[in-house]
Amino acid sequence: MAKDKQHQLDIVTKPQFIDGSALKIPMLQILAEDGTIRKGAEQPEMDKELALKIFDTMQFIRILDERMIAAQRQGRISFYLSSLGEEAASIGSAAALSDDDMIMGQYREQGALAFRGFTVEQFMNQLFSNERDLGKGRQMPVHYGCAELNFMTIASPLATQIPQATGYAYGQKMDKSGNCTICYFGEGAASEGDFHAALNMAAVYKVPAIFFCRNNGYAISTPSQGEQYAGDGIAPRGVAYGMKTIRVDGNDLFAVYKATQLARQLAVEENEPVLIEGMSYRMAGHSTSDDPTGYRTREEEDAWRAKDPVVRFQKWLQNQAWISEDEAQKNYDEKKAAVLAALKSAETVPVPHIDEIIEDVYDTPPKHLKKQLEALKAHIRKYPEAYPKTASRIDGGDK
Amino acid sequence: MAKMNLLQAINNALDIAMAKSDKVYSFGEDTGAFGGVFRATSGLTEKYGRHRNFNTPLVEQGILGFANGLASQGSYAVAEIQFGDYIFPAFDQIVNESAKFRYRSGDEFNVGGLTIRTPYGGGIAGGHYHSQSPEAYFAHTPGLKIVMPRNPYMAKGLLLSAIFDKNPVLFMEPKRLYRASVGEVPEEEYTLELGKADVVKEGKDITVLAWGAQVEMAEKAAEMAAKDGIDCEVIDLVSILPWDVETVAESVRKTGRLVITQEAPITGGFASEVAATIQDECFLYLESPIARVCGLDTPYPLSHEKEYFVDHLKVYEAIKASMTY
Ligand SMILES: Cc1ncc(C[n+]2csc(CCOP(=O)(O)OP(=O)(O)O)c2C)c(N)n1
Numbered sequence: 001m002a003k004d005k006q007h008q009l010d011i012v013t014k015p016q017f018i019d020g021s022a023l024k025i026p027m028l029q030i031l032a033e034d035g036t037i038r039k040g041a042e043q044p045e046m047d048k049e050l051a052l053k054i055f056d057t058m059q060f061i062r063i064l065d066e067r068m069i070a071a072q073r074q075g076r077i078s079f080y081l082s083s084l085g086e087e088a089a090s091i092g093s094a095a096a097l098s099d100d101d102m103i104m105g106q107y108r109e110q111g112a113l114a115f116r117g118f119t120v121e122q123f124m125n126q127l128f129s130n131e132r133d134l135g136k137g138r139q140m141p142v143h144y145g146c147a148e149l150n151f152m153t154i155a156s157p158l159a160t161q162i163p164q165a166t167g168y169a170y171g172q173k174m175d176k177s178g179n180c181t182i183c184y185f186g187e188g189a190a191s192e193g194d195f196h197a198a199l200n201m202a203a204v205y206k207v208p209a210i211f212f213c214r215n216n217g218y219a220i221s222t223p224s225q226g227e228q229y230a231g232d233g234i235a236p237r238g239v240a241y242g243m244k245t246i247r248v249d250g251n252d253l254f255a256v257y258k259a260t261q262l263a264r265q266l267a268v269e270e271n272e273p274v275l276i277e278g279m280s281y282r283m284a285g286h287s288t289s290d291d292p293t294g295y296r297t298r299e300e301e302d303a304w305r306a307k308d309p310v311v312r313f314q315k316w317l318q319n320q321a322w323i324s325e326d327e328a329q330k331n332y333d334e335k336k337a338a339v340l341a342a343l344k345s346a347e348t349v350p351v352p353h354i355d356e357i358i359e360d361v362y363d364t365p366p367k368h369l370k371k372q373l374e375a376l377k378a379h380i381r382k383y384p385e386a387y388p389k390t391a392s393r394i395d396g397g398d399k
Numbered sequence: 400m401a402k403m404n405l406l407q408a409i410n411n412a413l414d415i416a417m418a419k420s421d422k423v424y425s426f427g428e429d430t431g432a433f434g435g436v437f438r439a440t441s442g443l444t445e446k447y448g449r450h451r452n453f454n455t456p457l458v459e460q461g462i463l464g465f466a467n468g469l470a471s472q473g474s475y476a477v478a479e480i481q482f483g484d485y486i487f488p489a490f491d492q493i494v495n496e497s498a499k500f501r502y503r504s505g506d507e508f509n510v511g512g513l514t515i516r517t518p519y520g521g522g523i524a525g526g527h528y529h530s531q532s533p534e535a536y537f538a539h540t541p542g543l544k545i546v547m548p549r550n551p552y553m554a555k556g557l558l559l560s561a562i563f564d565k566n567p568v569l570f571m572e573p574k575r576l577y578r579a580s581v582g583e584v585p586e587e588e589y590t591l592e593l594g595k596a597d598v599v600k601e602g603k604d605i606t607v608l609a610w611g612a613q614v615e616m617a618e619k620a621a622e623m624a625a626k627d628g629i630d631c632e633v634i635d636l637v638s639i640l641p642w643d644v645e646t647v648a649e650s651v652r653k654t655g656r657l658v659i660t661q662e663a664p665i666t667g668g669f670a671s672e673v674a675a676t677i678q679d680e681c682f683l684y685l686e687s688p689i690a691r692v693c694g695l696d697t698p699y700p701l702s703h704e705k706e707y708f709v710d711h712l713k714v715y716e717a718i719k720a721s722m723t724y
Contacts, residue, residue: 221429357700369697382716
């Protein structure tokens with residue numbers, strides 16, 4: 001076949017359109033739905049301690065999600081967003097990283113944060129926007145962040161973290177830190193311009209970044225196939241941008257773990273950015289403000305319940321005789337008690353002092369903000385009953 | 400007449416517009432069969448089909464780029480941005496394209512058929528990414544119209560005007576009032592003039608100017624002030640761009656005082672524009688400095704929402720301060 005010298009392309013002499021279906025990316029699965037290793041698959045190395053830590057985190061997140069949805073229904077917090085059904089995706093990937101790799105999440109990755117060691121008290125303080133919240137009570141519930149655990153604070157505007165991950169990873173590369181950045185987002189967010197900018201730049205600059213798309217089938221009410229995208233999902237976009245890409249069963253802890261391990265190696269050792277698409281399902285509503293019965297069927301949800309990532313991993317653990325059903329239940333009950341206790345206690349902690357309203361807009365509050373704060377305080381003193389959360393502590397009991 | 404809340408009035412306006420012309424399209428994130436996260440577009444897919452009311456992929460710059468193209472083709476594009484806070488990815492399409500289409504092409508092309516609907520404002524425990532009032536960013540751009548209704552009656556008449564107006568219109572809906580504001584709304588088609596302020600309550604002592612959700616705060620403050628014997632004239636500006644200088648100036652010439660309330664931060668806000676213009680127009684009539692009651696120059700904080708919010712008490716204090724200046 002003749003070659004075009006400048007572009008190094010094969011030349012054809014008849015028109016040829018390449019159909020999208022020519023590139024159908026397969027999905028890696030290692031752990032079958034019944035908790036056994038799939039025929040032909042190789043179980044990744046994982047010692048008992050790590051396996052149990054992963055399971056522990058999974059159980060904790062299940063309880064946290066369940067309890068906080070209930071707390072929202074009781075009007076104790078304003079909003080919550082669960083990761084039901086996607087625990088393997090976030091925990092399995094976080095487990096394959098080094099603790100000093102950066103995590104940039106979307107908002108459904110509480111599992112990754114818990115795996116890093118964010119405590120139940122820290123979760124609760126954020127959820128209740130109290131004065132112990134590391135984010136100082138400024139953002140809605142689930143917008144966690146923790147510098148100590150290398151978990152970038154979540155922002156609500158979707159996809160903005162994706163190009164930031166490219167930039168962060170570029171810094172890591174230039175510093176020769178030996179670390180990478182993992183960036184999570186949904187298949188909906190992957191429609192945003194930011195996603196495309198991020199992948200293109202990451203591939204061009206060859207940065208140590210892992211882009212982890214949680215394809216859970218829905219962006220609020222919009223189904224992914226046909227309304228979010230046409231074609232074969234998110235993975236082919238990685239290929240198109242010139243990036244190593246893999247699609248995994250996002251409900252399979254081992255597939256996620258193995259793929260992320262290999263991705264980390266590529267990122268850190270060869271500065272190859274990687275795109276991972278984890279195929280999963282959002283088992284709960286989008287958030288507590290959403291009612292999924294308005295746009296999908298019970299049967300569809302039930303079908304996915306059979307693929308439950310936590311049950312699947314537990315079966316495998318039981319097959320190893322690393323945990324028994326009774327032990328799992330006992331751990332579950334203990335964690336539930338801890339979650340309830342932390343919830344009760346965080347609820348009674350006051351909101352941040354009103355003085356904090358002007359902090360962190362800049363490194364130090366400029367004059368005009370100080371003046372605005374003083375005017376606000378004078379107003380609150382005049383109408384203490386209208387601002388009950390702050391009035392009593394405005395003078396005296398000050399920070 | 401029928402009792403409708405603000406969402407129902409908007410839905411009703413969309414329904415009437417889509418029935419009136421099959422060139423009207425409604426689209427945005429989750430706006431299809433589900434009817435949008437606030438349900439403003441519910442029922443439209445059933446009635447007009449999924450080619451006229453539909454979900455878009457999750458990309459605001461795409462939604463507005465698409466809407467600009469569709470409107471330039473001669474259609475009426477009604478694009479929803481799910482929250483005003485998420486309009487910024489589409490900023491370039493709106494500010495550089497929608498606003499300048501007609502001017503830059505010598506009117507060879509225009510996007511007059513474009514309407515951008517978006518919920519704005521706080522008071523819903525939304526933190527700083529579900530509470531912003533971004534009207535001032537857009538008011539700085541010639542070529543756009545900006546409208547902010549305060550109740551269901553206004554919303555329906557203004558939205559129908561906006562959709563068929565010959566200019567791109569940014570239609571900002573006060574989400575705190577979506578269900579809270581209920582009122583009598585004619586079932587048939589009617590329109591309200593864009594660019595015209597509405598005198599909500601006449602009074603002789605002081606003019607209180609507001610728009611959108613803040614009108615309610617102005618009215619409540621005026622009620623409090625009435626108990627002190629202060630007679631407020633309350634004006635709803637309705638249209639931010641172009642805005643009704645004449646109605647406001649006329650009122651201020653009568654009362655000699657002006658308090659402007661605005662939910663957004665004070666610096667660079669639209670209240671500042673109004674203050675400067677009215678000072679120009681009415682300098683010799685003013686009995687006290689024009690006062691602005693606005694949000695602080697900080698992002699909207701979740702845990703201090705109540706303190707941050709421009710409530711009726713803050714407006715009332717400003718009225719008293721102006722009266723005793
Ligand atoms: C720029 C922007 N537009 C819209 C929204 C509103 N919004 C919040 S979550 C969401 C859906 C996200 O779907 P996806 O990325 O697939 O993640 P999932 O919720 O399914 O995990 C939307 C539209 C937003 N937060 N930011």
